[in-house]
Amino acid sequence: MHALCTLFVFCVLTSFGGKALGSEIINGKKTQKRSMKYMASVQNNLQHICGGFLISEEFVLTAAHCAERCLTSVVLGTHDLRKVDDATMRYGVKICEHPSYKDFTTGDDIMLLKLSRKAQMSERLQKILLADPESKLKDNTLCRVAGWGAIVTNGGYVDKLLKVKVNVVNTNTCKEQWKMINFELPAKVICAGGYQTKEGFCQGDSGGPLVCGDTAVGVVSFNWRANCDYPNAPNVYTDVSKYLPWIRKILAQKSC
Template sequence: MQLLLFLMAFLLPPGAGAGEIIGGQEARPHSRPYMAFLIIQTPVGYSTCGGFLVREDFVLTAAHCWGSPITVILGAHNIRREERTQQRRSVLRAIRHPDYNQQSNVNDIMLLQLENRIQQSEAVRTVSLPQAQARLRPGAVCTVAGWGLVSLSRSTNRLHEVQLTVQRDSRCRDRFNFYTDQTQICVGNPSSRKSAFLGDSGGPLICNNVAEGIVSYGDRRGIPPAVFTRVSSFVNWINRTMERFKQQNQTWTPL
């Protein structure tokens, strides 16, 4: 625990580009019990991402948040404090989508199998996934949450959230070379200056209590819209993968 707090002190210094919820507000503590904070060791050092709990033994995040080892913290509000609600798990297996493209960020989705199942509580709960191939309409109002910068120069330790509006796909096609509406969602009104950004990667886009998107990438200046992975395009892969990699240490009760 002390090591994790020590690492977070360096991962989130004031003014660092660790992540941004721009134009939002602090979330009510533990009002988003599916939120996960990831501490990732990469070849160049430690990084952080968001994620969300989809089963007691699986967290969903972005494929570009890959590394080893990965520590998952659930039930957190202030990620620099040792809160009694927090549960920490090591990642047994990081499973990137087999068609993930690191250059284009297409199919930017990854499942993390936890070494041990979490215990669901008021502060730690799963979130629903959408129906396969379901699509959001432009104008839909959703929320995204994450830890990190609350402006281009100010950091925070507490979970922040912001409301964002789904945009027409053409807005992202015009700005991003590899945008595809088959597997991605265009989110955030350019006139609002509200957005998720770099270190919020992997966090969920929640619409009507369903995790419809995953923070993927956006403009380096934090100007919306940003691109989210469309979860409904991958529901079948998610379910197949979770079934394939069942928890090895789970116990079975004879009928």
């Protein structure tokens, strides 16, 4: 099964002309232990494959394409993946993909993970608020993204959580930049980082949150190729505010 999952991901990447799924934090800094307590490491057989973030006692939000990596568990409550107490920090998961998701190139790249037990809030673990659908995210807003990916293109993943500041890119500008490389940007996305800056994400940390202020506004989805030597085309995130009705429905019924 693991081999089949790996093969499927390879096919997805090559069919998109080598464009990378998001993750590595480029030019980032280590996070403080008491910050970003909502961060989740989505894993396959104890190995980090994607990011995610805790939005309730029972659910983690991440990217739908992470399911293609045959995820098996989620780790919460640590910034250092070498320091994981499986009994208290690791959770089994049930996958709740958005019903319209096909692949990340067409959008709707969002997924909820139902935890095998309720997460207990503590000084190490807290959930994060989601963006208000009525709020307007202004161009050039300074936000941040975090992950456990590599710090250079094609590098190995890191053990300690890294974060980097990124600015929101105007949607029309983002569309124009992607059209220049013959790609039609999907609907309901936010762009930030990777464009006119050396900061952004790269392959491996998909599903992590784009955080503006104290709210999660986006989910890391994809960037341009496996090249993390920014600047290039803007990084792309799923716009959380556009999916709140679906998210709230799943959280209310506690299942999918």
